[in-house]
Amino acid sequence: MRLFVMFDLPVQTSIERKNYRRFRKFLIENGYLMIQYSIYAKIILNHSALQLQKVKIQQHLPPKGHVETLLVTEKQFADMEHFSKPKIEKTETNSMKRVIEL
Amino acid sequence: MSWRTIILSKNSKISLRMNQLVVTNEEVTSIPIGEVGIVIIENPNIVMTGHILNALSDNKITTILCDQKHNPSTFLHTIYGHHRQSKHLQAQFNWNEMYKGRLWQEITKQKIYNQGRVLFHLEKEGVDELRELIAGVELHDITNREGHAAKVYFHRLFGADFTRGDEETINWGLNYGYAILHALITRQIVSKGYLSEIGIHHKNEYNQFNLASDFIEIFRPIVDYLVFHYVDGYLGKVEKRKIIGMFEQKVFIRNGAHYLPQAIQIFIDGCFNFLNTGDEKKLYFPDLQLNKFILEE
Numbered sequence: 001m002r003l004f005v006m007f008d009l010p011v012q013t014s015i016e017r018k019n020y021r022r023f024r025k026f027l028i029e030n031g032y033l034m035i036q037y038s039i040y041a042k043i044i045l046n047h048s049a050l051q052l053q054k055v056k057i058q059q060h061l062p063p064k065g066h067v068e069t070l071l072v073t074e075k076q077f078a079d080m081e082h083f084s085k086p087k088i089e090k091t092e093t094n095s096m097k098r099v100i101e102l
Numbered sequence: 103m104s105w106r107t108i109i110l111s112k113n114s115k116i117s118l119r120m121n122q123l124v125v126t127n128e129e130v131t132s133i134p135i136g137e138v139g140i141v142i143i144e145n146p147n148i149v150m151t152g153h154i155l156n157a158l159s160d161n162k163i164t165t166i167l168c169d170q171k172h173n174p175s176t177f178l179h180t181i182y183g184h185h186r187q188s189k190h191l192q193a194q195f196n197w198n199e200m201y202k203g204r205l206w207q208e209i210t211k212q213k214i215y216n217q218g219r220v221l222f223h224l225e226k227e228g229v230d231e232l233r234e235l236i237a238g239v240e241l242h243d244i245t246n247r248e249g250h251a252a253k254v255y256f257h258r259l260f261g262a263d264f265t266r267g268d269e270e271t272i273n274w275g276l277n278y279g280y281a282i283l284h285a286l287i288t289r290q291i292v293s294k295g296y297l298s299e300i301g302i303h304h305k306n307e308y309n310q311f312n313l314a315s316d317f318i319e320i321f322r323p324i325v326d327y328l329v330f331h332y333v334d335g336y337l338g339k340v341e342k343r344k345i346i347g348m349f350e351q352k353v354f355i356r357n358g359a360h361y362l363p364q365a366i367q368i369f370i371d372g373c374f375n376f377l378n379t380g381d382e383k384k385l386y387f388p389d390l391q392l393n394k395f396i397l398e399e
Contacts, residue, residue: 028120028121028122029120029122029134030134030136031122031134043137097106098105098350098361099106099107099346099349100106100108100109101108101343102108102111102112102127102131
């Protein structure tokens with residue numbers, strides 16, 4: 001499964017920009033991959049991992065702005081169609097492969 | 103949630119950035135630390151930073167370094183693995199002699215049973231002999247049925263002229279697989295806050311990993327089976343990959359199929375629970391249902 005996190009955060013003042021950076025950094029440090037600007041997704045193995053991620057997001061929620069999450073299955077994620085977008089280069093970490101050779 | 107195995111075989115640099123393991127060779131790959139369970143550093147020409155080594159040990163990631171011959175030689179081992187280590191160590195030193203005997207008896211039985219599974223699956227003889235040996239396993243295995251079983255088993259599996267000590271490919275393959283399993287089990291023991299030096303049956307003063315040597319027994323037949331299948335007169339990169347493939351195999355334990363590293367965790371948790379409480383219901387043993395193993399050609 002993939003958990004999508006989508007956000008719209010205000011970046012008018014320097015405090016708001018700081019909050020935005022902090023949230024984005026939290027996502028990357030927790031293993032979210034950027035799909036597009038403001039859209040991040042993470043591989044979720046089971047429902048207890050999902051609960052944990054939701055709690056973590058709650059704890060790191062920026063004070064202003066909108067944050068949405070969406071859970072899709074691996075199949076739905078794989079069926080995502082890309083229009084006018086170059087192919088993703090880093091397929092290794094984007095896959096569910098359990099053994100990776102680098 | 104650590105489930106990935108990373109094998110590093112090219113000249114590269116590994117470092118830590120934003121909580122991700124960054125591998126830099128011709129291209130840059132970053133993998134979230136939380137997803138990584140095992141890192142096998144196969145190429146001695148890998149440059150690493152202290153930060154990544156700390157992150158690997160903090161996250162209890164089994165990190166195995168291989169020597170020039172690509173055999174596992176070193177692994178990263180934290181000094182303090184658990185926040186209640188002192189309490190657990192006290193418990194470990196006072197484990198009931200009776201419980202230890204019982205656990206070793208059960209481990210031996212299940213090991214011989216799993217060996218039988220391998221022979222049965224490969225349509226070899228000797229299953230009945232092993233079955234008889236299981237019935238005779240006593241407390242602490244004082245009659246050493248384990249040794250007898252191993253003799254019967256290896257002769258039936260690899261032929262009558264096979265000896266475990268010989269310098270030849272089958273033994274190299276077995277040693278390779280066992281070494282990786284050993285590292286995985288030691289990591290589990292340390293991360294639960296116990297000492298790997300103090301075993302329940304193995305008491306070799308030269309062995310740092312007595313407890314791991316106790317727990318590994320039950321899983322050895324998996325390696326034996328893979329080596330039987332893939333190692334034939336030559337042990338190269340391909341054969342080693344096949345042996346490492348055991349991490350992608352599922353093992354039947356606690357009423358369900360789990361990936362090998364998960365199964366090891368369930369088994370070891372059960373053992374510690376039993377040794378601390380004496381409650382046999384808390385013990386779970388892996389059962390090798392080899393017909394469910396997926397072997398690629």
